[in-house]
Amino acid sequence: MSQSKLVHEGKLLARLSGPIVIGQVGQNLITLADTIMVGALGSIALGASAFAGSVFIVFLLFGMGMLAPVTALFARMQGQENYPYGGVLLRHSVVVAAGLSAVMIAALYALLPNLKIFGQTPEVLAMGSAFFEITIWSVFPSLLYQAYKQFTDGIGKTKVAMSVMIFGVIFNVAGNYVLINGYYGFPKLGLNGAAYATLFARTLMALMMVFYVHAHPHFKKYLAERWTHRFDHHLLKSIIRLGIPNGMTYIFEVGAFSSAAVMMGWFGATPLAAHQITISLASTSFLITLGIGIAGSIRVGYELGRGDYSSARFAGFTAIKMGGAYMGICALGFFFLREWFPTFYVNDVDVIAWAAKFFVVVAIFQIFDGVQAVAIGALRGMSDTQWPSIIAFFAYWVMGLPAGYMLAFHLGVGPVGIWIGLLMGLIFASILLTWRFHILSKRFLQS
Known part of the structure; x- marks a missing residue:
């Protein structure tokens, strides 16, 4: 292969990966912002958020891993120029995200009264359990955002999710500041304020992705088919069959x-x-x-x-x-x-x-x-x-x-x-x- 082709391919990869990297940094910044701002509440609050977050992230990573392979399916559709099929894939991805969220929320609620098995102190367990319960409800908006992110990334529009993530980071920091401390007439919620701020930020990010994709003219060619059209169970099974091993790969690495x-x-x-x-x-x-x-x-x-x-x-x-x-x-x-x-x-x-x-x-x-x-x-x-x-x-x-x-x-x-x-x-x-x-x-x- 010629040197020029290598340079060209390198530029394509850099152009695609740059916004994705910024988005990944944004995810980490949300966690970092929570850690810094919760740290001001004391060691027990910091330990409680770290404990609850470490348990929750295992479930969330599995869900994100389940949806990650869909990116390549969107990219393949783009290469085939079969644009209406992109809308079909997106619709089925959203269904998988919703179904997976329901299962994960049920599992997390079943785990909630049993968090004591992790051997935390009573103080950390009490604060962490309340934080954990609020965070549970961010599963669906997180996976909904992820489903739309796979779509926009897959068709090469990686700046969309990046922009939404940057806004989410800013909103989360502002939400922490207001809800933890009780400013501007809002109640002073302490550690729970950080959980609510993250929940609201993730919900807003999901809504922004949904609104942008369905409102922007660029995506109309992908959304030609009505969303009330019947679902293809073979496609749903295919997404799940690709997703489960990928989700387990995430778990194997994090667990190790x-x-x-x-x-x-x-x-x-x-x-x-x-x-x-x-x-x-x-x-x-x-x-x-x-x-x-x-x-x-x-x-x-x-x-x-x-x-x-x-x-x-x-x-x-x-x-x-x-x-x-x-x-x-x-x-x-x-x-x-x-x-x-x-x-x-x-x-x-x-x-x-x-x-x-x-x-x-x-x-x-x-x-x-x-x-x-x-x-x-x-x-x-x-x-x-x-x-x-x-x-x-x-x-x-x-x-x-x-x-x-x-x-x-x-x-x-x-x-x-x-x-x-x-x-x-x-x-x-x-x-x-x-x-x-x-x-x-x-x-x-x-x-």
């Missing part, structure tokens, strides 16, 4: 890193604090890779819709190379600045020393993390979600965590062993996922 943090805590507060600093910075660099992965999914799906299998393969591998190259740059930064980055968080020399050791492993970890994340996106563009889920399970739960446990607690490596285990899992995942994309894309070429 949560488990790694638990194991790190067995070594004491100092290594755990260093671990939290390390994972915080590694997660920040990961946001751009995540955007490249979503853009890769869109580009692969679009080219498949056009029937240009060679370009679909090229787009996928270009995205994977971009993800790896970007994370390679981050790796250099983490390695050479490993003793400086932790000073942003703490002054404790022991914590800084442990974080510096972790960053040596994380520097290598970054490259493979970038490759596997973008490879999952490229495979999602080919509507392949089952094998990535299986690979993720084996990478994290059969290889990474057990290896980290053995290295850390039985082979004398200590806390660094946990990170080495995660690195081993990511190397395994990145190789198999890239190989899987190679095999599938080659199969399309030969068909």
Whole structure:
């Protein structure tokens, strides 16, 4: 392939991924704003919100993962120029979002009286339960927003969801300020005020997406079919069949890193604090890779819709190379600045020393993390979600965590062993996922 084609594809991926990355940063800013503003209420309130949020996010991530593969279906429709089918897909995505929300809300309410199983203090449990109950109701607006986001992202209009997310962040911060403190005639709700602010922000974001898509002339060609038309049960099943493995992939990854943090805590507060600093910075660099992965999914799906299998393969591998190259740059930064980055968080020399050791492993970890994340996106563009889920399970739960446990607690490596285990899992995942994309894309070429 010519250098000019590589540059052109790189520009397309950058143009698509930029707004997606800003949107991802916006999601994190909502959480950050809640943390900072709730922190002023004291340690119990902060602990309660962190506890409730950590339980809730597992469910929400699964729901978002369920809907994520639809982006590639929209992109494929765009490539085929079968615009009315985009409206059909959107309608069915909304139905899946609504049905999934009903199931998740019921499950979360069933969990509500049993939150004590997580072993929190009575004070944290009391405040966290009230916060949790309010947050439950943000499930549906969150997934409704996500369904419309998959549509606008899939057809290449990634700035729409980005703009709505930015507005949501601003609204959430303002809502926190007013409802936590009781300004401008509103009641002083304390911690619950932050929950209501997030609920209102997510609801407003969903309504903005719905209104914009259905009111803007650009989307009329997609919405030609009446929404009262009967539903295609095969299409609903197809969306669910693609979504469940992808949702489980999200759970396997989040669960693995949560488990790694638990194991790190067995070594004491100092290594755990260093671990939290390390994972915080590694997660920040990961946001751009995540955007490249979503853009890769869109580009692969679009080219498949056009029937240009060679370009679909090229787009996928270009995205994977971009993800790896970007994370390679981050790796250099983490390695050479490993003793400086932790000073942003703490002054404790022991914590800084442990974080510096972790960053040596994380520097290598970054490259493979970038490759596997973008490879999952490229495979999602080919509507392949089952094998990535299986690979993720084996990478994290059969290889990474057990290896980290053995290295850390039985082979004398200590806390660094946990990170080495995660690195081993990511190397395994990145190789198999890239190989899987190679095999599938080659199969399309030969068909």
